Amino acid sequence: MTDGTAHIHDHEHCIDTAIARARELCGAREVKLTPIREKVLEIVWRSHKPVGAYDVLDQLARTHKAARPPTVYRALDFLMAEGLIHKIESLNAYLGCGEAGHMHESQFLICRACGTAEEIVDDALDAALDAATKRSGFTVERKVVEIAGVCARCQTL
Amino acid sequence: MTDGTAHIHDHEHCIDTAIARARELCGAREVKLTPIREKVLEIVWRSHKPVGAYDVLDQLARTHKAARPPTVYRALDFLMAEGLIHKIESLNAYLGCGEAGHMHESQFLICRACGTAEEIVDDALDAALDAATKRSGFTVERKVVEIAGVCARCQTL
DNA sequence: AGTTGAATGTTATGTTGTATCATTAGCCCA
């Protein structure tokens, strides 16, 4: 397939689930998932491809004329702080988190052919990261792991 | 210490060694380490902190009035292609490679207190990365591993 | 000398992200 979705599925369901989960979490944490923040979350979730801030802005502006870069960056910052989205540093782009709720280190497989970024959770990998830093006496605050290449699907096309 | 060097050492020696090694490698590969490229390599090597492209430009312009952004980005691209420097994606900055010559995956420990980035080579970590991708049938082309936190030195200050 | 291709010069523009201050909206409480 060429549209970058990892596989055929009911993607509206992905989006709805993510938003419902976000509402729950924000309610429990007593932070505000405002209309703008929710809309930005929905836009980010509309694809399984990382999406740039200015793409988000273009889409947000369709329904929210006052939208400007700070509008978007504030919403993205909030969503990242709450663990609802991640930033892919090597792409300067943002992606919905499928594991929102329990804080975790994000690790991504990024396909240059279809553009998808799959979030993986690999405890052995995470342990190896910790071991590497412990040896140096380094205190970890953030781990960026972004593996670029070609996904299994794209190799068979 | 506050200047961001990892430890007290003869840093001129670091620079000289890196440039000498770069000359060797480029000679052997029959690619051209031109004056501009060599100067950019030296500027990048002047610290153990990742340095932004426009910082490089400012420094390059001192001796090379015609320098413009493309001048710098072309040189940086060349140096990356030859494995002489790395880009730190999470900082949009560039750092000399201490292991130039044998191609390798780069893994960095980035201290937010002193700004240094230490390149580590951890085979167990690299193996864990490969294992994580093999399971998914993903073909790896590039691995970005950037661990941010506080280095051992800065914790004791 | 003439040809060729790589490197650099030059101008302009595209892309990503922040600083700053003004305004608005929700909430608490006198």
Added chain:
DNA sequence: TGGGCTAATGATACAACATAACATTCAACT
């Protein structure tokens, strides 16, 4: 009920990072 507080958003401007496109120069080879 309405003042006073804070969080969120609006609005303008700019900073920081990166590339497109085309012209010119330079070195190497004939």
